[in-house]
Amino acid sequence: IQYNNTLGICDARSICEYLVSPNGSVAISGNPSNCSTKEQIEDACAAHCLVEGIVFTSQSEIDDYQINYPDCNSIEGDVTIMGADIENLNGLSNLISIWGNLTISQNPLLPSLVSLNNLDLIGGDLIITGNENLISFSGMSYINSIYGNLEIIGNNIASLNGLYNLESVWGDLIIKQNPLLVDLEELGNLIYIAGNLDIGINASMTSLNGLESITNIGGSVEIYENALSSIDGLQGIASTGENLVLSGISDIVDLSSLNSDLSIGANITISSNPNLLNLEGLENINHINGTLSIENNLSLISLSGIGYWVSIGENLSIAHNPELANLQGLNYVFGVGGDLTVFDNQSLDDISGLHNISNIGGLLSIHENGSLTSLSGLGNINPGSIIGLSIFNNGLLTTCDVQSICDYLASPNGTIEVYNNYTGCNSPEEVEAACVSQCLPNGITFMTQEQIDDFQTDYPDCTEIEGDVEIEGNTITNLDGLINIQLIDGELEIHDNNQLSSLLGLASLSSINGSISIHNNPQLSNINGLNSITNIDGHLFVSYNQNLVNFSGLVSLTTIDYSFNVSFNDALIDFNGLYNLISIGNLFTIDSNPALEDMTGLNQLENVGGSLTFFNNTSLANMSGLESLTSVGSNLYIEDNPLLASVTALSGITEIGNMLYISNNDAIASLSGLDSIQPNSITDLTITNNETLSTCHVQSICDYLISPNGTILIENNAPGCNTQTEVYDACWVKVNEASAIENKIQIFPNPAKNTITILNPSKVEIKEVIIYSPSGSVILQKKSAVNTIDISKLQPGLYFVEVKTEMGNVRRKLIVE
Template structure:
């Protein structure tokens, strides 16, 4: 009885062959095994002893093949597994003993195939590449081997043109049983179908995503809403919403309260507002809003209180207002507002603690406001108080009059700004005129010494005051911002004209 073949076995173009009865003792094939164009072949019965094929296995163009039953002993394929163009095949049951495939797995153009059940026991580490395409009825791909290959190994793959649930790698991963760790390696939503599937699967235990979430469509215009993400409350990693042509708002993220790293909203050309972020209060990284051509305002960020990183608002062609940031209390980085051609005011930033606007990178200024041609109102409280701090560095230019330079912002700010990290004490000085041209008058309630610094924190001189009225000649100083620092740590801003 034939129990092994040292070379290849090719069975093709047999018009009346229905199964392989007669090969019952065949155990090994030394080269490839090809089953091709057998019009009446229905199953693999007769190959029950075959356990090893040392090269590829190709099962193609068998019009009436409905089942792979008969291959129950097959354990090892040394090369590629290719199942292609079998229009009646509905599943892969029969390959349940297969553990090793030494090359690609290609499952293509099997129009009646509904499930990949049967290949769940393949060791994913042996797979070189995976292609699942053109199987129009295939909706169940989330067998263990495929899940592990895609999710844990991030293997090379090409998955498309199958039925919903198996139409992309994202859909497959979403259907996999890997959600117990809430995507510890992160997740990318690249289609509307993937977002919808996440919502349909409704994983109640996955309201907290344990790593990065990226929303970026693979096909332009495909993602139109985020409704399927409504269960997400916390994201421990970064959140990036990037390059989605038809996304009008962020509705669907309504439950999101916390982002554990950077939050970036970039290149979303139809994004009109940020509505949907109404519960987001903390971003433990930077917030970057950039290149969103139709974004008109920041509606949706009304509950945002803390950014533990930089705040960048850049190149949003239609942005007219940032007032919805009015509840933002602090950032922990630098502030950039640049290339927003329709923005007129920085109202919305007024409640940021000025001491929190501080670059962690020496080459970046703390405050950068430039190339906003309609921006004339920069003298909101936080900016005025921040630029009065001796250590604050700035880059302010090319905006509308009133905000075209640091000097213009200083002039527009209230004449006297008290800056203290302690509980404010009763002011012991009255200073006038302010702005001053030549001689400054200081009314002091006690004999004391005060220090004069320029805007860069460089000490200029000590001024000894007596109780009552004192005059100080400042005519020799160049125009600009100066600080009078009192012994209790309070500073008074003086503008020299």
């Protein structure tokens, strides 16, 4: 045992027994005190005692311990403390190590563990349960690892004071049924849990703060039935070995506090969260090994936030969510390994968000959904992957004749239950009859004007096309023969039609359950004809339409569930026609549209779920039209727009989900307009090769430079924004000359040793005070109104103090002596 710089405990039983009767060589050196020589380890081993452990049931047994067991400060076995009259543990003050479990249970008079303050090793579980007067964990301050479970159950503690040096738990961490426990702040140094994290039924717990440093959980994370207003504190957890359970959390509205790179080893259960509105926070998970259950969330209105989940290894269950109207958000799920169950969602009237699922491995069960009228969205499931079919008690369900159901009924692999739905879907026989009259389940391709003109003759009464529709032909001049089409259950592709000048023949089309692609139609100047489309379940691609001027014709469109790509449209001037577009589920790319001047027409757009990219639009002068935009889910990417002079129209954006990238925009002089972006939502920052850009010191950039979340590259811009240092200096000038003068806030004394006082003569409200290291790391944070701050624990050196007030933020340098 040699040259282990932090090794301080070597007297494990196996080592002790080996040194008594060695089978070979012994070499012990270069370790810290207590473990640096063979003799030191033997001395520690000699102090071991009570191999079978000990149980204390009375105060007298505690008091007599050192008399009955002189020099016994390292107990080999388990220690149990359980006594109705035990008031203190003073008699155990000599204990240094317990190699087994330590259980402190059912001691109604015990207020403190302070007498255990010499204990620095627990080799097994630490179980503290049912101590109704225990108010503090003082006495545990030398414990930095627990080699079994840590169980804190059924105590009346208000905090975990005393556990602040704990760094790892090699079993489960269980904290539940502690009615007065408010938060977990004292666990701020905990970084690893090998087993489960189980926090539940703590009636006063309003915060999980204190868990921020934990990065990996070997087992499950289960958070349930606490009084939490958010799940802040879980953001550091990047992976769980097993399940994620979030249940009975009364006040959370989304899951945005979860780590953006979270990986789940088994199941995800989101249940009984009465105020949960959506699933934002799960965007970057792309696979679940186990089951996804979303159940009993009374206010859930959207599954947005699920993002790019490709597959679910076992079951998918959506049940008892009374306000959920559709399943948009599951659009990227391609496979379910077990049962697919949609049960008792009384507002659910649209399941088209399931249209990309091609395989399941179990029962397909749709029942008790009172508003559902159609199974459109299930048509792409391979019928051979369906093991059983249950469709019942959906009172308004009349359309069940989607392709997968029809094919399954023709050649079933298992049970069939179809009953108590509406006419047309009230029995297997009714569904089979409807299947016979299906229209073009494999789709259709139109390549000539003659095919268009003859459509109604060739397919009489075909108003709803089950498959994809492709329109591609040099002779096609109009689509008038398609005027009866009302629904396309697949994709719509209109491309390479050299003579097509109008889409008015599609005027009856009101629903498309897939993507729309409009590509290389040189005579098309607008999109009139798609006026009834309100939602696009897939992507919208509009590219290489040389005469397209605007988006007139999409006036009813409110949401695009996936990406919106607008590229290489030579005549496109603006986005007029998209007046009602509110949300784009994924990427929004504006690329190489040489006549585009601004973004007029997008005035209602609030959210882009993925990256927002402006690239090589040579006439784009400003972003007017995007004033309502508040969030971007991934990168904000602005590059090679030579006339772009202003981004002020982006002033409503408060968060992005990844990189802020601004490069090669020759005319831009200022980043004013990006001020409101929350700096912690920026992962990386690149500002390069903008030859007139001199003003980069907007609030979001300044705050990011103080506490960066990732890389920073600032170069080859105009003076003032040519390097990171130039921007940083400009930020300080801005704050010191503006905010400090306005608020008259000072820090005294400076330099300081023990405390500092915030002088606030103008009496503005101070919301938060943060002390940063020179590298930008948060050293100390006070989130309530304070005047005096203890800095006695800070090392001498330079720090930065940021005072956040109702009138703005003030930053000051602080010298600690």
